[in-house]
Amino acid sequence: xxxxxxxxxxxxxxxxxxxxxxxxxxxxxxxxxxxxxxxxxxxxxxxxxxxxxxxxxxxxxxxxxxxxxxxxxxxxxxxxxxxxxxxxxxxxxxxxxxxxxxxxxxxxxxxxxxxxxxxxxxxxxxxxxxxxxxxxxxxxxxxxxxxxxxxxxxxxxxxxxxxxxxxxxxxxxxxxxxxxxxxxxxxxxxxxxxxxxxxxxxxxxxxxxxxxxxxxxxxxxxxxxxxxx
Amino acid sequence: xxxxxxxxxxxxxxxxxxxxxxxxxxxxxxxxxxxxxxxxxxxxxxxxxxxxxxxxxxxxxxxxxxxxxxxxxxxxxxxxxxxxxxxxxxxxxxxxxxxxxxxxxxxxxxxxxxxxxxxxxxxxxxxxxxxxxxxxxxxxxxxxxxxxxxxxxxxxxxxxxxxxxxxxxxxxxxxxxxxxxxxxxxxxxxxxxxxxxxxxxxxxxxxxxxxxxxxxxxxxxxxxxxxxx
DNA sequence: ACACAAATGTGAGCACTGCTCTTGTTTTCC
DNA sequence: GGAAAACAAGAGCAGTGCTCACATTTGTGT
Numbered sequence: 001x002x003x004x005x006x007x008x009x010x011x012x013x014x015x016x017x018x019x020x021x022x023x024x025x026x027x028x029x030x031x032x033x034x035x036x037x038x039x040x041x042x043x044x045x046x047x048x049x050x051x052x053x054x055x056x057x058x059x060x061x062x063x064x065x066x067x068x069x070x071x072x073x074x075x076x077x078x079x080x081x082x083x084x085x086x087x088x089x090x091x092x093x094x095x096x097x098x099x100x101x102x103x104x105x106x107x108x109x110x111x112x113x114x115x116x117x118x119x120x121x122x123x124x125x126x127x128x129x130x131x132x133x134x135x136x137x138x139x140x141x142x143x144x145x146x147x148x149x150x151x152x153x154x155x156x157x158x159x160x161x162x163x164x165x166x167x168x169x170x171x172x173x174x175x176x177x178x179x180x181x182x183x184x185x186x187x188x189x190x191x192x193x194x195x196x197x198x199x200x201x202x203x204x205x206x207x208x209x210x211x212x213x214x215x216x217x218x219x220x221x222x223x224x225x226x227x228x229x
Numbered sequence: 230x231x232x233x234x235x236x237x238x239x240x241x242x243x244x245x246x247x248x249x250x251x252x253x254x255x256x257x258x259x260x261x262x263x264x265x266x267x268x269x270x271x272x273x274x275x276x277x278x279x280x281x282x283x284x285x286x287x288x289x290x291x292x293x294x295x296x297x298x299x300x301x302x303x304x305x306x307x308x309x310x311x312x313x314x315x316x317x318x319x320x321x322x323x324x325x326x327x328x329x330x331x332x333x334x335x336x337x338x339x340x341x342x343x344x345x346x347x348x349x350x351x352x353x354x355x356x357x358x359x360x361x362x363x364x365x366x367x368x369x370x371x372x373x374x375x376x377x378x379x380x381x382x383x384x385x386x387x388x389x390x391x392x393x394x395x396x397x398x399x400x401x402x403x404x405x406x407x408x409x410x411x412x413x414x415x416x417x418x419x420x421x422x423x424x425x426x427x428x429x430x431x432x433x434x435x436x437x438x439x440x441x442x443x444x445x446x447x448x449x450x451x452x453x454x455x456x457x458x
Numbered sequence: 459a460c461a462c463a464a465a466t467g468t469g470a471g472c473a474c475t476g477c478t479c480t481t482g483t484t485t486t487c488c
Numbered sequence: 489g490g491a492a493a494a495c496a497a498g499a500g501c502a503g504t505g506c507t508c509a510c511a512t513t514t515g516t517g518t
Binding site: 233234235261263264265266275276279284285 | 476477478485486
């Protein structure tokens with residue numbers, strides 16, 4: 001299990017690099033993330049870091065995966081602790097996302113803010129961790145639908161949209177109708193819209209004295225969107 | 230009206246700087262915006278630009294105001310052309326925002342993406358242009374409410390939230406109830422959540438073959454949120 | 459056990475960035 | 489015309505990502 005000392009040292013160094021990058025990110029924002037600063041903190045000359053991380057973009061990828069996973073882990077934990085009523089589950093998921101985002105604004109920005117220019121995340125490494133939360137959301141909706149906890153009046157869909165949604169339904173073996181799934185996506189984007197406005201201060205300073213309470217109402221509205229009881 | 234040649238030249242140069250900055254932004258993203266590159270394009274040495282623009286942040290401020298205004302202008306134009314039915318007006322507003330955002334992703338990112346680290350927009354200059362769109366949205370809702378075009382069942386609000394919303398209602402002399410205004414904010418954040426997901430590619434490539442059509446459904450959902458008819 | 463190869467760290471260097479400061483030039487105003 | 493203000497130039501500082509030649513350490517096959 002344990003490899004050579006050199007392998008162990010390498011793994012430790014990789015962990016250190018991600019840790020330092022994460023700390024840097026907390027204080028400086030994605031665009032100003034500096035490999036040289038990481039090297040300094042690591043007590044090593046700047047070029048040495050390139051033995052471990054191909055480029056700054058590679059470091060970003062590592063931090064993105066790290067952040068997606070931590071957020072999703074906290075969502076999972078919150079869902080496990082919450083009552084099983086679908087509306088309660090949705091609130092638990094939403095609050096977990098918001099709490100994490102408020103606590104880690106830079107890392108949240110890395111995931112859901114402006115894509116870092118000139119960088120595109122390698123899909124094969126970030127897709128899986130990046131979809132965990134929305135998968136949880138869809139799962140909540142799917143279970144609620146199966147158990148009859150969603151009041152939903154059918155709506156017409158454009159053909160292309162229906163086709164795309166049906167493809168998703170097939171891929172994940174969903175029983176809920178396509179128009180409900182469409183609403184589920186609206187909840188998803190609405191959720192992250194609300195969190196982003198909150199975290200990025202789009203409401204303006206001092207507009208809401210208790211942002212968390214206001215956020216709860218926003219989530220309530222989203223729950224109504226899919227008729228959750 | 231027309232000042233000295235020097236004043237005219239200065240105004241022209243300022244316009245050129247904003248124009249070049251806008252062009253740069255289109256190809257490079259907010260964080261990589263370079264004053265030196267602007268100077269090069271302007272055919273002048275880098276330090277000369279500082280005669281016109283105090284710092285890179287100052288240039289960002291100019292570009293932010295420029296972008297807010299252009300987006301709001303297009304929204305206004307779209308609203309003027311659209312049918313007066315509130316739901317049609319909402320669709321017109323939403324589509325105008327999305328169209329502009331898709332056409333100008335970097336400038337959209339400047340407004341609604343990650344705040345540029347270390348930079349905070351001077352409120353006294355960006356607040357007014359930055360609130361034009363949401364003002365239009367609230368106006369649509371207010372008129373729809375006044376004319377009885379909104380079916381809305383009252384909802385309880387947390388005290389602090391009600392207090393904040395009442396302050397806003399007073400400030401803008403709104404007749405709609407606070408809980409409807411709350412829903413209006415949900416529409417607002419939901420709208421920009423949907424646009425951001427769309428523009429920033431959060432759905433993943435190829436998920437939706439006709440993103441514009443899907444977006445329409447998202448807006449439909451948001452319209453239901455405030456019971457627009 | 460020893461040699462060879464792979465992995466790791468060093469330091470110099472390139473081209474770029476934002477920004478400052480001194481120096482010289484041009485335009486405006488009295 | 490001459491003083492004052494505005495402007496442009498160029499050098500320079502500290503920082504960035506990244507590459508490369510070189511030295512050192514570590515792992516492995518014979």
